[in-house]
Amino acid sequence: MSETLALNRIPLEDYARLLGEGEIEELRALAKPLRGRSMEMINSTAVGGGVAEILTRLLPLAEELDLAMQWNVMTGGEDFFEVTKSFHNALHGAPYHASQRDFDIFLAYNERNRAKLPLDAEFVVIHDPQPAALIDARKAGSNHWVWRCHIDLSHPHRAVWDFLEKFVSRYDGAMFSSPEFSQQLPIPQYLFYPAIDPLSEKNQELDPEFIAEVLARYQIDPQRTILTQISRFDRLKDPVGVIRAYRIVKRYFDCQLVLAGGSASDDPEGAIVLKEVLREANNDPDIKVLELPAWAPLEVNALQRASTIVIQKSLREGFGLTVSEALWKKKPVVASAVGGIPIQIIHKHTGLLSHSVEGTAYQIRFLLSHPEIAVKLGENGHQHVKENFLITQKLKRYLTLFLSMARGS
Amino acid sequence: MINAETPFEFVTVSYLTRIGNQSAGTLAELLTGLEHCSDASIFHHTFQTLGSHHFLTEGFSNDFAQWVLADANRDDLAEQLAALDIRDYVSIAALRSDLCRVVGEYCKAFPHFAGQSALERFYFCESTEVTVPLGRSARTLDEFRDGIAHLSHAGFYFHFISSRLRLQLQTNDFSHWLAGGLGLATLADTVNRIDIYTNTLDSSRAKLLRLIDRERRKA
Incomplete structure (x- = not known):
């Protein structure tokens, strides 16, 4: 069965208090011509993952603007999700042996979902590869279909992309998180950033007492410099590289390093990486390797807010929304120039970019030596997120896209 | 007025x-x-x-x-x-x-x-541009001030920065209307000289509002 999701209300006034009444008035003005016109979002999971997280917050906002936006989730068996997981990794550039059986499974589940899902809204947004073949349900010229790709397609597995491209090229447009991820397609391609919600538990203001309590729980000294990287234990996030950068910084500055990620207990590869990290940490009491529960948004929020500098030393990255989360909290960020990070970190304006362990260490040392610059970068970063990477901006982009399509531009 | x-x-x-x-x-x-x-x-x-x-x-x-x-x-x-x-x-x-x-x-x-x-x-x-009316207009300096005070960043940007290309004149929508609609050429000129490179949209707007307030006090 497919699933239509109902979500809790989020009053627009709460956003107006943060962003100003003018911004909300603008959203209302953009929404007005779209009232009474139907919109449908489709993805493959109701909980977990960035897309579901964004839709959970986006839909109630649309409802506040009296827009008829629906969110439907396609369904599939284990075999389908195994195939789409392989596709996902292959599109990220991982090795994969393409088989006809996998393509057949993919097509069969898409066909089943075509029969169950409404797919009759004026604007249909399909998220990611899993439901891409639903485009077969489109009646010629009947409505507008767009494909939103949330993954890094800069080095896709050729056979998988060739298979998907046949479907994607039949949409009216495709949206990518970075120009680097775009492809040669016969349809317009748009830049759509992921977004954070300033009112979510991960980003809302916190009581200083709660932050102090979290630090005490993990034995982190609030009086000393705290360097933090929040990310799962994955080689592409280079946690070992972060420890090496910290060791260089430590020669010049007293500091602690916090590496916090989700639990690796149900992720075999994560468990291996965690072991590598612990080996590299070598029982240094100033390195805190924290396996947070699967969903600990308030703890993540507290750790980010308590940090002196936030690091995101990824080797590859989709968009890297943890950067926006830190910037929203006015934290100076040192991050690798990969994936969507340079869109968030405008070098020397909203943070500092680096390209190596040594470069990361140097930029951290620079900021620790020039705290006034660190403060300025944090403030600029906050403004940058406010203008570009908040959920309200994301909704604005969707409305603009729908209006643009409706007007035929 | x-x-x-x-x-x-x-x-x-x-x-x-x-x-x-x-x-x-x-x-x-x-x-x-x-x-x-x-x-x-x-x-x-x-x-x-x-x-x-x-x-x-x-x-x-x-x-x-x-x-x-x-x-x-x-x-x-x-x-x-x-x-x-x-x-x-x-x-x-x-x-x-x-x-x-x-x-x-x-x-x-x-x-x-x-x-x-x-x-x-x-x-x-x-850029693909989509404009929408805010359903607000001004005939007097007071109404104009009120409208500017309530604009979003994008609305302010549209009237103050990108308007040059639309008007094909070295001015902006605000100055254009102040001079043409209200006959306030001096105010229009001062507004047009607000430096958009060294000011944010917020501080440009604050300067503009101060200039309008000064003009209102003269009336």
Whole structure:
């Protein structure tokens, strides 16, 4: 069965208090011509993952603007999700042996979902590869279909992309998180950033007492410099590289390093990486390797807010929304120039970019030596997120896209 | 209080960023891109980016200059590109011509830098503009002030910065109406001199409101 999701209300006034009444008035003005016109979002999971997280917050906002936006989730068996997981990794550039059986499974589940899902809204947004073949349900010229790709397609597995491209090229447009991820397609391609919600538990203001309590729980000294990287234990996030950068910084500055990620207990590869990290940490009491529960948004929020500098030393990255989360909290960020990070970190304006362990260490040392610059970068970063990477901006982009399509531009 | 015959209609704007087909990995490729990209692309990387990065008041001017600085590592060229002031331009063609001249002359003077690979590529994008009326208009200075005070950043940007290209005049919507609608030419001129490079949209608006308040006190 497919699933239509109902979500809790989020009053627009709460956003107006943060962003100003003018911004909300603008959203209302953009929404007005779209009232009474139907919109449908489709993805493959109701909980977990960035897309579901964004839709959970986006839909109630649309409802506040009296827009008829629906969110439907396609369904599939284990075999389908195994195939789409392989596709996902292959599109990220991982090795994969393409088989006809996998393509057949993919097509069969898409066909089943075509029969169950409404797919009759004026604007249909399909998220990611899993439901891409639903485009077969489109009646010629009947409505507008767009494909939103949330993954890094800069080095896709050729056979998988060739298979998907046949479907994607039949949409009216495709949206990518970075120009680097775009492809040669016969349809317009748009830049759509992921977004954070300033009112979510991960980003809302916190009581200083709660932050102090979290630090005490993990034995982190609030009086000393705290360097933090929040990310799962994955080689592409280079946690070992972060420890090496910290060791260089430590020669010049007293500091602690916090590496916090989700639990690796149900992720075999994560468990291996965690072991590598612990080996590299070598029982240094100033390195805190924290396996947070699967969903600990308030703890993540507290750790980010308590940090002196936030690091995101990824080797590859989709968009890297943890950067926006830190910037929203006015934290100076040192991050690798990969994936969507340079869109968030405008070098020397909203943070500092680096390209190596040594470069990361140097930029951290620079900021620790020039705290006034660190403060300025944090403030600029906050403004940058406010203008570009908040959920309200994301909704604005969707409305603009729908209006643009409706007007035929 | 003077009543304008033609009211000022407040609108707001929203931009979709369309990813183009061109990218550049060297200064020579940047020049080729500048010569061949669409007008919407030049607009996106100069006018539009100034609006979306208005809070950067120290050294950020346009995407080309930022890329040359951060990725191509040519500070001297970046400085020249950043010095191009969009207020001097009422057409994209003129702005493109100057961008090409600056990069072209640099490549000619330093051919060894022209082919040097940058850290990251520059992707040419373009803006698709959607405007919507806010349903608010002004005939008097009081109504005008009230409308400006309630504008979003995008609405303020549309009337104050990108309006030059629409009007094809070295002025902005606010000054144009103050002079034409209310006959306040001196105020219009002072408003037009607010520096959009060293002010954020918020501080530009605050200056504009102060100037209007001063005018209201005279009445």
